[in-house]
Amino acid sequence: LMTDTILEIKNLKKSYGKNEVLKDISLSVKKGEVISIIGSSGSGKSTFLRSINLLESPSGGEILYHGDNVLEKGYDLTTYRERLGMVFQSFNLFENLNVLENAIVAQTTVLKRDRKEAESIAKANLEKVGMGEQYWKAKPKQLSGGQKQRVAIASAIASERPVILFDEPTSGLDPVSRDELLQILSEYIEDGEHSVLFSTHITGDLERAADYITYISYGELFFTGSKDEFVDMFRIVKGGMDELSADLQAKAVGVRTFPTGFEALVKTEDIGSFTALDIEPATIDEIVVFTSKKGEDYE
């Protein structure tokens, strides 16, 4: 249904001088979806999220919000920006406000919630991210990076924006906190009215939270679609070194060799020629490592 599409990005481009950072990135966001933006460092994830929020002005393409192109002259950008929450990689807290006030401010200014209601919602969300009462009076500078991240997330969620863009929300968090955070993102979209876009270079996050993946590889759109489709595009072929034929080497997207043999990532459509070998499903991790020139960026 068209009405379920909140945001549609069409052929988005962004250049800094001669550096074409984003080349024709397209993506559509429906209500109730968690979409993960993946790609190695420098591939353009932050630039993409910042362009969607118009913190950077796109060099080309369209951004449709409920069908209207927000890049057209005369579009009400204030309302658009208010509908999109953004949690940056460097934390976007008000340094002069304490933790509780940080979680209240967007609710009273953007949602026009009354102070009392905003306060109780802020408290509930801070508790949810593990920032209980003992932290409410603290100023951001008294918190660790992970704690600031939690407050930023609680604030974004409390303000109930239709779409929240999170830039690497899990980086710098320990595995338990990461899991808790991903759980919170999943809960946020459960009512079918909210959507989340988050970037990550940790592929384990995808298994946990994302149904849809947009993979940006060096500024180009490598894939956008469901996680299942993504995984189903490839297979892993394994064998001894004597089984690594020229045909396989030519068709493989990537090959890794070990003392005991090789592993190759092959497009599912090309697998027919190699059925005599050991064929296994590919993991997201394997696909990203084999298709990215800087596989070592991935954990």
Ligand code: ADP
């Ligand atoms: P990622 O978030 O995937 O690590 P970024 O979007 O931060 O990637 O960066 C993508 C590319 O854009 C990099 O080559 C980076 O140097 C360049 N870039 C990002 N922001 C700017 C800017 N403000 N001015 C010039 N180049 C930039």
Ligand code: MG
């Ligand atoms: Mg980034």
